[in-house]
Amino acid sequence: MQIKGSIALVTGANRGIGAELAKALLASGAAKVYGAARDPAAITGAGLVPVRLDVTQDDQVAAAAATCRDVTLLINNAGIAAFTPLLEAPTLENAEAEMATNYFGTLRMCRAFAPVLKANGGGAIVNVLSVAAMFNVPMQGSYCASKAAETSLTHGIRHELKAQGTAVHGAYFGYVDTGMTAHLSMPKESPADIARGVLAGIAAGEEEILVDQRARDTRAALMQNPRAMELAMQAAWDARQRR
Known part of the structure; x- marks a missing residue:
């Protein structure tokens, strides 16, 4: 879909990748961007419409869908x-x-939001995933499992929403320089670069958006030899246990 003229809602828009996605949407010509966060006062980006939203709470999600009825x-x-x-x-x-x-x-x-998108002509959903959804890093095993479940969800809703014309995208990338990864000492991508890559993938109609080189390399490695990745993770875990 075209970003220009769209009406977007970004969850977790108060910081990190979410804040950069909201900023990039406006820069790319989105007509309106709702910035959602548990505390709407934390949405400080210029031009954003703050929305109170904790995605784990049914009542807040329902209220957001009722308020943001123009989302595409x-x-x-x-x-x-x-x-x-x-x-x-x-x-x-x-x-x-x-x-x-x-x-x-x-x-x-x-x-x-599926009914909202249907009422507005179909639109699109983007689920922000991770290369950690593609394999399990045992040191963060429960996170990987949650992202793998979210990836399966992404495929499932794509099937269900095709008939109403809603495009469903999954965005994958490696470590990004945000508060979530502040304790990790390794190369990290810029949140702004990730946001631009996600929007480029949406505009190109890519169902699987491999945003950075780590995501592309991981996908290629898994296609070539999935067992090699499993062996590498086992070696990493064994080395950790020996420390």
């Missing part, structure tokens, strides 16, 4: 990462929170 582009960006293993984590708290936001939050938004 929904970007499900809100997400959390606890960076904990599946079995080594002391409780299920982190895994449950990641699933509640990354999977069920995205599903809740898709269910609420």
Whole structure:
């Protein structure tokens, strides 16, 4: 779909990738951009329409869908990462929170806004995913599982929404320089570059938007030899356990 003239809603628009997506949408000619966050006062980007939204809360999602009835582009960006293993984590708290936001939050938004998009001619949904959805990094196993579930959700709603003319995109990329990854010391992409790449993929009609080189390399490696990635992750986990 065309970004110019669209009316977009971006979840988690108060910081990081979400803030840059909202900014890039306006710069690309979007007619209106709703910036959604738990605290609407945190939406400070010029030209944005703040919306109170916690994607884990049914009443807030329903209220957003009732208020933002003109949306033609929904970007499900809100997400959390606890960076904990599946079995080594002391409780299920982190895994449950990641699933509640990354999977069920995205599903809740898709269910609420599908009728809105249909009424406005179809439009598009973009689910912000991760290369971590493509394989499991055991040191952050529960996050990877939540993103894999969100990826499967993306494929599923694509099937269900095709008849109403709603395009469904999944955006994949590696580590990005945001607060979520501040504790990680490794090369990271700029949030602004990621936002521009996501919008370019939407405009090009790419169902699978491989935003950065890490996403493209990971997809290629998995297609060539999925077992090699599994062996690499096992080696990484074993090395961690020896420290």
